[in-house]
Amino acid sequence: MAKRHRTKPTRFLLASAASLLVTLLMVRALIMPLFEQQQQDVYQYRLNSSAAAIADFIEARKAEIRSLSNTATLQSMDWAQIRPFLLTQKSIGQRNFEKLVLGLPNGHFYTTLAGNPHAENLATFDDASPTAKPKSITQRDYWQVTVGRNIKNQRIDYVSNPMISYTTGIKQVIVASSIHDDQNNVIGLLGGSISWRKITKLIHNLSANSESSEPPEANERTKAQGPSKTKEPSKIKAAAAKYMLVSKDGNYWYHWQPEKVIQVQTDDQGKEILDRRGEKTVELFNILAEKSDSLKSIGRNMVSGKKGNGQALFDGEEYQVFFTPISNTNYSLAKAIRLSEYHAPMWQLVIYLLVAFLAGLFVYIFSVYLIPREPNS
Numbered sequence: 001m002a003k004r005h006r007t008k009p010t011r012f013l014l015a016s017a018a019s020l021l022v023t024l025l026m027v028r029a030l031i032m033p034l035f036e037q038q039q040q041d042v043y044q045y046r047l048n049s050s051a052a053a054i055a056d057f058i059e060a061r062k063a064e065i066r067s068l069s070n071t072a073t074l075q076s077m078d079w080a081q082i083r084p085f086l087l088t089q090k091s092i093g094q095r096n097f098e099k100l101v102l103g104l105p106n107g108h109f110y111t112t113l114a115g116n117p118h119a120e121n122l123a124t125f126d127d128a129s130p131t132a133k134p135k136s137i138t139q140r141d142y143w144q145v146t147v148g149r150n151i152k153n154q155r156i157d158y159v160s161n162p163m164i165s166y167t168t169g170i171k172q173v174i175v176a177s178s179i180h181d182d183q184n185n186v187i188g189l190l191g192g193s194i195s196w197r198k199i200t201k202l203i204h205n206l207s208a209n210s211e212s213s214e215p216p217e218a219n220e221r222t223k224a225q226g227p228s229k230t231k232e233p234s235k236i237k238a239a240a241a242k243y244m245l246v247s248k249d250g251n252y253w254y255h256w257q258p259e260k261v262i263q264v265q266t267d268d269q270g271k272e273i274l275d276r277r278g279e280k281t282v283e284l285f286n287i288l289a290e291k292s293d294s295l296k297s298i299g300r301n302m303v304s305g306k307k308g309n310g311q312a313l314f315d316g317e318e319y320q321v322f323f324t325p326i327s328n329t330n331y332s333l334a335k336a337i338r339l340s341e342y343h344a345p346m347w348q349l350v351i352y353l354l355v356a357f358l359a360g361l362f363v364y365i366f367s368v369y370l371i372p373r374e375p376n377s
Helices: 002-069 079-087 141-148 196-208 220-225 293-303 339-370
Strands: 099-103 109-111 157-159 171-180 186-195 242-246 252-255 308-314 317-325 332-338
Touching (some): 002 308, 002 332, 079 099, 079 109, 099 141, 141 186, 186 196, 196 242, 196 252, 293 308
Antiparallel strands (some): 099 109, 099 186, 317 332
């Protein structure tokens, strides 16, 4: 009889250990995958909201440029009339564009910031010199798409690749729209320069508002519609994310490491290197040229316009990366979360379940072995 009393607790503890093991296996096999899928849905939802905010911002800028390019003033192609007209437009102040560009069919151009009075106010290599040569934008993708290769005279809106401004030297993208005459022939382009500083501010706002289900920046149309009725999949707390904005060619336009964004090339003495046309040469940094094969794989998906997520290596550290295209642009947005931070909520769930199980087990043991029972009558 005494032997049975000694072995009963042992059997109970073995049974409890087996139950604990089964619980852990069930959590690992059933609950954690469901939790991870929900977490992926949350991050993808928030990234989609961020991409929608950027798309809204750029679409609003395209609408402004398109509207101006269709006016009679712009169709005159008379810079003496066009410049004051552009400067008086309330919707195109420093809040949105660093400058505006009027491009000509031969590649010469005017800007609202500079011009050579000795060359009919065209942008030149030295705006103070009467003999300075005009600059040209024929090598720019936005001129080639809207004017140079537009042989069918289509009305085209275009968002350029990242570049260094010929006139101000800042990092920028150009939102451009073709200009047409009364016979619908292409006679030039109007472009608005969005600075890297503006894009950086927008990305930082997205990061700061990552807990919100509403896009942090919306255009007037979105604000007029009121708050979004789409509910966020969950209120899972988001880990700190690092963003990347990649062009259709894979070049970084935004990266949390600023040195990976387009840079002016310099020689050993720090002097800027010029090309044969006298323009500053630049160095582009491309996601497809990264050392990490996993990151290059994600980059290929991004430039293909795909949406999804995967793991990638950044500077020797693993990250979970979510990516999605930005509609009506040639860009794709991604955010990366350290794998340790990304998995932290799942391990917290495991700990909570274990604590709950052990608490229940303790209560059971206490009730069975420590609470005195009345003798059988």
